[in-house]
Amino acid sequence: MSNNNLLADVERMNLLEIDDFLGQVVRIRGRKIAPVLPRMEASLLREINHPFPDDDQAEYDALIELRGAEMLTEKKHTRLLKLTTQREAWEAGRLENLGRLAYLRGLSLRETMKQLGIQAANPSA
Numbered sequence: 001m002s003n004n005n006l007l008a009d010v011e012r013m014n015l016l017e018i019d020d021f022l023g024q025v026v027r028i029r030g031r032k033i034a035p036v037l038p039r040m041e042a043s044l045l046r047e048i049n050h051p052f053p054d055d056d057q058a059e060y061d062a063l064i065e066l067r068g069a070e071m072l073t074e075k076k077h078t079r080l081l082k083l084t085t086q087r088e089a090w091e092a093g094r095l096e097n098l099g100r101l102a103y104l105r106g107l108s109l110r111e112t113m114k115q116l117g118i119q120a121a122n123p124s125a
Contacts, residue, residue, distance in 0.1 A: 026106055044101045048116070052090045056083055 010018060051057075063080040066072045072080065095109075102112035113119070 030106065040104060041101060044097045044104070047097045048094055048101065048118075052087055056086065059083060060087060 010021065013021065060080070060083045063072065063076055063083065066076060067080065098112055098116075098118070099109055102109045105112060107115070
């Protein structure tokens with residue numbers, strides 16, 4: 001059966017039939033990639049759990065405090081901007097890996113984060 005024929009059949013289905021069909025497709029896909037999943041998940045979990053460097057985090061936190069106290073020099077402000085960029089890149093990479101893991105597990109990003117006990121980053125910092 002060609003993809004066009006299959007899609008034409010899906011087009012004629014009602015929403016419940018489509019949902020059932022998609023569930024079956026996801027299960028078939030899961031069986032086919034199952035041998036690869038543990039290795040991929042382990043790799044993603046290593047990346048997700050790789051923390052932002054402690055020294056950089058401590059410096060970032062100290063600079064945030066100085067900013068809040070309005071005691072940030074221009075040099076320290078520049079350093080804060082650099083650390084902020086690095087931290088945002090780290091968070092983006094982590095979020096990307098969480099998304100990949102969620103996809104592999106067939107879950108939403110929110111469900112995956114809940115499973116792992118990960119809370120959304122605090123945007124107020």
